[in-house]
Amino acid sequence: MTMLELDGITTRYGELTAVDNVSLRVETGELFCLLGPSGCGKSTILRTVAGFETPAAGRVSIGGTDVTDRPPHERDCSIVFQDWALFPDKSVLANVAFGLKMQGVGKTERRERARERLELVEIAEYADAAPAALSGGQKQRVALARSLTVDPDLLLLDEPLSNLDRRLRETMQLELTDIHDRLETTMVYVTHDQNEAFTLADRMGVMNDGRLVQVGEPATVYDDPRNRFVESFLGSTNFLSCRVAGAGDRPMLETPLGVRFRAPIDGADLAVDESVVVSLRPERLTVEHPTTGSRSEPTAVEDGGADTVTVTGTVTETIHRGSDVRIRLSVGDADLFVEEPVATGLTVAAGDRLALRWSPGEAVYFDTAGERCR
Template sequence: MLELDGLTVTYGDLTAVDDVSFTVAEGEFCCLLGPSGSGKSTVLRAVSGFETPAAGRIRLDGADVTERPPNERDCSMVFQDWALFPYRSVRENVEFGLKMDGVPATERDARTDEMLELVEMAGYGDSRPAQLSGGQKQRVALARSLALDPDLLLLDEPLSNLDRRLRETMQLELKRIHDRVGTTMLYVTHDQDEAFTLGERLGVMNDGRLVQLDAPETVYDDPTDRFVESFLGTTNFVDCRVVDERGPTLGTPFGVDFEAPIDGAGLATGDAVVVSLRPERLSFAPAGRVGANSQAVGDGGEATVSVTTRVEETVYRGSDVRIRLSAGETTLFVEPSVASAPGVAPGDRLTVRFAPSEARYFDASGGRCR
């Protein structure tokens, strides 16, 4: 339904979107995720026709729309600030686009009723936007865009102005509506939880470039580079060095060398390798008798690295507890649930274990080592 081929958008000397190419299939719900200034909203504005690309092509349902104005593209946009007409009723807001398209009144009324029912706002047709909550305003904005039956619906951080509970409710509502109407949707957000909840595929953007686009679980478990690993979830980054090219074997700041399950052909002794240890992939237990940090083969036949650590701080965070640990010359953290958190205090010792196969490895430039 949507194809971007080398899309580039510039503002003077600033390149906001740099050679972005991807496709969105008909009926797909695709999310673009990235920090502020990464270019994700600019991509949306270029697709809608509100920005003129410096290079590249935009195709919608097979037709090149790069040079077409917004009103000649069969797409509709839901904005972050809702952009409702304050002095028009909910019904008048929803039917506005249909009226501009010259849709007859009878058909317009029927379509408006259908959309208000879809977003569960059927009883609010005579209300003004000022009388609505934030979630209700967002439902009206969504109904207005869907009323036009666009080939592509663009959503620019539409839930960012809502509180957390309402935002989570609206995420589920959006999934329900998408499943019911089947409209192709391209959704922009900086909230990773939102992207994982909604997206059938997730594209991560950074500095105007599309870094990775794949199924959410693939992007999380198999990141292309260190930026993706750091942006999604939380992790421990441990600075290591190659001490033996064979293996290769990595020296760590917590005093144990271990063999990394990566190709060492491009690495030389002394090269930097950053190891990512996500807290959910670390196991830990009270350290009993303190022994040397080591790598050993466990009962399942897989090597495990054991590190003796000292508890520096515990932070209660509602559903979980973040435990900050000193480990040799570096720090680590684990995040057990409150129900499973051990009763530890600063000064206690824990043995932390991880399987090298569960870690992710990155070279000095941030590229993935495999």
């Protein structure tokens, strides 16, 4: 069953279109992440669903009911904000029970239900404390408990962990996933953090400039990006601007690395001398010290068989990042980087020569408009 449906939602602030014709379905019990850079419209979608913004066009349905014109208190949803929004003059328990009080629930029942939710988020011992006495992580747990206490059909979370340090944020992500699994509450979670979205989401939607660019399971969106924006936003990659040297099936691409290879894409719509951008994810590149007597010039198989591209570059920089080392190399007229786990024991320094290999089948290709070539 579909819990949330957006049908052609457009939301404007004056002449600024913050959300542009967005359609989306979120299924019952799903944890759905809206992911995108700051200002892309993801929080505006959440506020439109909650009823804090009125769309200029389109329809919002929750649980099969059209709520587009209903005020926030008539929608069976609750929202957790980035800044917690706790009442400073109320105890933790009173903050969590506040929504039930507004619903007319009796004092005894609302206090019992509030304590249950505080136990769920493992902060029941602070029930009588004031919010000012809590840490950031504890305040976030209170805000989450308050939203869960009213048992909403739909829980909206607007970057709720962004004010926490990395370790606590990662801990809260796992706890939120556990809470979701136990309660099976439908959640829509807004974030700009790719790692957070991959940790939490059953499915995700990537947004850019007010539009919903791609929707799918996290692994699918990462491995099969629809356009260059999605590829660039979901992690780090190397982009190479290549020239089409031969069109047709498996077009020949001339790279700035000093090597040509056949790309496993349909080149029927590509013309000779047209540009194709190739994305090489660092985890799909193999790097090693050249063996004694090995060829140092770039090589590639240029027929229809299984092909591997091999180039040799000069290390320009190494950046140690804890469990891995980012190695930057100058290869031909381009700069590339790879990320090598420290555990492999590869020792490199600036000025070293390294062999770099990849399979064209593991690269991703985009046309001049940034759309995926297949």
